Amino acid sequence: MITIEVNNRKIQANSGESVLTVLKREGIRVPTLCHLPDLFPTGACRLCVVEIEGYDGLVPSCAFQVADGMKIHTHTPRAIRARKTIIELLLANHPDDCLYCVRNGDCDLQDLAEELGVRERRYTGAKNDYKVDTSSPSIVRDQAKCILCGKCVRVCEEIQGVSAIDFIGRGSGMYVGPAFNEGMNISSCINCGQCIVVCPTGALRERSSIKEVLDAIDNREKFVVVQHAPSVSVTLGEEFGIKPGNDVLGIMTAAMRRIGFARVFDTSFSADLTIMEEASELVERLNNGGKMPLMTSCSPGWIKFVETFYPEFIDNISSCKSPQQMMGALIKSYYAEREGIDPKNIYSVAIMPCTAKKFEADRPELIHNGIADIDAVLTTRELARIIKLRGLDIRNMEPEGNDSPFGERSSAGKLFGVTGGVMEAAVRTAHYMITGKEMEEYTIKDLRGLDGIKETKVIINGMELGLAAVSGLGNARKLLDQIRNGRNDIHFIEVMACPGGCIAGGGQPLAINKAAIKARMKSLYDIDQSAPVRTSHSNKYIKRLYDEFLGKPLGKKSHHLLHTKYQKRDVLK
Amino acid sequence: MSDAVKRILENYPNAHRDSLIPILQEVQEEQGYLSRDVIVTIGEYLNLPASKIYGVATFYNQFRFKPIGTYHIQVCRGTACHVKGSARVLDAIKRELKIEPNETTRDGMFSLEVVACIGACGLAPVISINGEFFAGVEPEKIKGILNTFRKKGTEHGKS
Numbered sequence: 205m206i207t208i209e210v211n212n213r214k215i216q217a218n219s220g221e222s223v224l225t226v227l228k229r230e231g232i233r234v235p236t237l238c239h240l241p242d243l244f245p246t247g248a249c250r251l252c253v254v255e256i257e258g259y260d261g262l263v264p265s266c267a268f269q270v271a272d273g274m275k276i277h278t279h280t281p282r283a284i285r286a287r288k289t290i291i292e293l294l295l296a297n298h299p300d301d302c303l304y305c306v307r308n309g310d311c312d313l314q315d316l317a318e319e320l321g322v323r324e325r326r327y328t329g330a331k332n333d334y335k336v337d338t339s340s341p342s343i344v345r346d347q348a349k350c351i352l353c354g355k356c357v358r359v360c361e362e363i364q365g366v367s368a369i370d371f372i373g374r375g376s377g378m379y380v381g382p383a384f385n386e387g388m389n390i391s392s393c394i395n396c397g398q399c400i401v402v403c404p405t406g407a408l409r410e411r412s413s414i415k416e417v418l419d420a421i422d423n424r425e426k427f428v429v430v431q432h433a434p435s436v437s438v439t440l441g442e443e444f445g446i447k448p449g450n451d452v453l454g455i456m457t458a459a460m461r462r463i464g465f466a467r468v469f470d471t472s473f474s475a476d477l478t479i480m481e482e483a484s485e486l487v488e489r490l491n492n493g494g495k496m497p498l499m500t501s502c503s504p505g506w507i508k509f510v511e512t513f514y515p516e517f518i519d520n521i522s523s524c525k526s527p528q529q530m531m532g533a534l535i536k537s538y539y540a541e542r543e544g545i546d547p548k549n550i551y552s553v554a555i556m557p558c559t560a561k562k563f564e565a566d567r568p569e570l571i572h573n574g575i576a577d578i579d580a581v582l583t584t585r586e587l588a589r590i591i592k593l594r595g596l597d598i599r600n601m602e603p604e605g606n607d608s609p610f611g612e613r614s615s616a617g618k619l620f621g622v623t624g625g626v627m628e629a630a631v632r633t634a635h636y637m638i639t640g641k642e643m644e645e646y647t648i649k650d651l652r653g654l655d656g657i658k659e660t661k662v663i664i665n666g667m668e669l670g671l672a673a674v675s676g677l678g679n680a681r682k683l684l685d686q687i688r689n690g691r692n693d694i695h696f697i698e699v700m701a702c703p704g705g706c707i708a709g710g711g712q713p714l715a716i717n718k719a720a721i722k723a724r725m726k727s728l729y730d731i732d733q734s735a736p737v738r739t740s741h742s743n744k745y746i747k748r749l750y751d752e753f754l755g756k757p758l759g760k761k762s763h764h765l766l767h768t769k770y771q772k773r774d775v776l777k
Numbered sequence: 778m779s780d781a782v783k784r785i786l787e788n789y790p791n792a793h794r795d796s797l798i799p800i801l802q803e804v805q806e807e808q809g810y811l812s813r814d815v816i817v818t819i820g821e822y823l824n825l826p827a828s829k830i831y832g833v834a835t836f837y838n839q840f841r842f843k844p845i846g847t848y849h850i851q852v853c854r855g856t857a858c859h860v861k862g863s864a865r866v867l868d869a870i871k872r873e874l875k876i877e878p879n880e881t882t883r884d885g886m887f888s889l890e891v892v893a894c895i896g897a898c899g900l901a902p903v904i905s906i907n908g909e910f911f912a913g914v915e916p917e918k919i920k921g922i923l924n925t926f927r928k929k930g931t932e933h934g935k936s
Contacts, residue, residue, distance in 0.1 A: 366826075370826075372835045373835045383826075385831075776813065
């Protein structure tokens with residue numbers, strides 16, 4: 205422990221810490237635009253500059269370590285003036301179209317301009333004329349709004365191990381883009397949307413489907429149904445000022461009905477179904493020697509990652525469609541048949557924490573005879589926008605339940621929203637399938653928490669199974685490289701593209717920080733702990749679905765409706 | 778992978794990312810430009826993503842991503858040429874060929890490059906086409922000069 209002085213107040217710090225870390229902990233807010241916690245500081249934006257006695261120049265606090273006796277002044281006139289000038293310069297070539305920007309009211313640049321009291325235009329630079337890249341089904345890139353902080357580039361490279369984008373050119377002509385500055389759709393982008401989550405401005409945003417969905421709701425011929433992913437109910441509240449981690453399931457369902465969705469289904473139900481199929485696949489591969497280790501298939505960013513970077517593992521991925529697509533397929537088959545609705549007239553919407561789900565819904569192998577499993581995917585953020593657009597006050601709404609027959613879930617399905625959750629759910633059911641008995645303790649502690657790679661072993665019927673739950677594709681790279689180099693003690697791997705799982709997905713509310721993610725995570729664990737039904741196989745609606753319609757897991761009908769194929773992708777990578 | 782690129786890479790055994798620029802230079806020297814295939818090949822060899830290589834290569838003016846034309850035009854934008862109106866010369870060429878600097882016309886006849894100074898300030902404004910210098914160029918003369926080469930190129934193509 206060392207002692208430093210900040211704004212004439214003595215503060216304890218650990219040696220080796222950055223000045224910024226200490227300031228944050230002490231509740232002293234120094235603004236940043238390029239800082240990413242856990243990654244090496246770049247010191248690019250210079251907004252975090254402070255004065256340190258004994259140093260002539262301003263010092264970037266993110267990239268400077270504390271030392272014993274250091275005297276720091278964070279908000280001197282000089283420091284504030286420097287920050288303000290930086291913002292003014294960033295605004296000089298900014299399009300200034302805040303009123304028309306998706307991030308209006310939720311933009312770091314706008315907030316800082318406000319906070320630092322920018323009230324006049326001191327610098328006028330030439331505006332650039334970059335074209336907006338709308339080629340990706342998931343991500344829209346508007347370079348004109350980019351301030352070159354580099355966070356998207358770093359997340360893509362250092363967290364996700366994808367490196368679809370980088371800085372191109374130099375000086376005032378520098379911009380961010382994929383190799384050869386071609387469309388994102390033909391780059392190695394895996395659509396995870398983590399770049400959107402870190403973007404301080406409106407330069408990166410999701411490709412919105414709000415208009416299509418509202419048009420469908422307006423269309424009397426369309427029967428518009430909606431499903432919501434497990435993690436959405438524990439994050440949506442944040443868009444309305446509710447504390448992170450609060451489960452708003454009931455009021456969210458009520459709001460969806462008022463928006464005009466004819467039926468509200470819970471994707472956690474089809475997550476249960478995924479578990480039935482995937483656990484069966486695991487047991488089948490264990491017994492009959494299929495390709496091992498088995499890898500989960502519910503994260504579409506992960507799937508595209510394997511198809512792009514590790515095609516030799518395509519056969520390891522479970523053939524199960526993701527819960528979103530399973531639900532979509534059931535709605536337009538079983539449900540349509542049961543209710544006597546022509547599948548052509550059903551418009552199926554999915555509310556997802558994810559931008560890659562938009563890409564997934566467009567995959568040609570998930571569209572049959574012109575009928576797509578899913579017609580539109582909205583992110584959690586887009587749902588919040590519709591709720592606001594429709595003037596719905598969710599804080600004063602009575603909770604409502606989901607619709608039958610896809611409304612009742614086990615808490616195993618709900619756990620899909622968090623890293624390690626699919627694995628826990630699958631082991632619960634695989635254990636039952638192999639032994640005919642329930643596990644004594646459902647919770648697998650080693651698979652919980654925010655670590656990027658979590659490993660454990662479980663023994664089922666004397667057979668030792670190696671399990672790994674990975675989140676963040678950079679971590680997936682590490683594990684896949686180990687397997688490529690001969691590691692063979694793992695039998696089942698869950699991968700979530702986004703670090704922490706869907707609760708921190710690319711479509712989630714933007715104020716993502718570790719505390720919020722932990723709160724969201726805890727919320728899902730609490731739901732599981734107190735749930736009456738905690739295994740997918742004991743969800744009686746799942747049983748009924750098999751009895752009435754599907755037959756048995758991995759059966760003919762399941763194979764046709766609930767399973768899919770993957771393909772190698774040849775892109776510039 | 779072309780044999781030439783393969784040979785260049787063989788000169789860099791166990792290379793890491795710090796060899797990127799010399800490799801790019803040699804490949805461009807050999808092939809005249811950096812193709813997509815080459816960038817992928819180098820990326821695989823050095824274990825670098827294509828976006829990164831493109832990012833590095835675009836940082837420097839020296840790298841090209843399209844093959845140069847039969848006639849490679851270098852327009853000097855050095856101080857002396859600038860004072861003598863090289864900006865208008867460049868504009869005239871761009872207009873005439875409908876390409877931007879570092880691009881090549883669709884027929885592969887001309888490519889355009891802007892250079893800082895070719896050390897012929899006495900001749901300003903100066904352009905060089907395949908090493909042949911044109912001194913005191915005026916924008917009005919551009920069309921004529923390019924037509925001479927166009928004609929030469931077309932006849933050459935026929936024979």
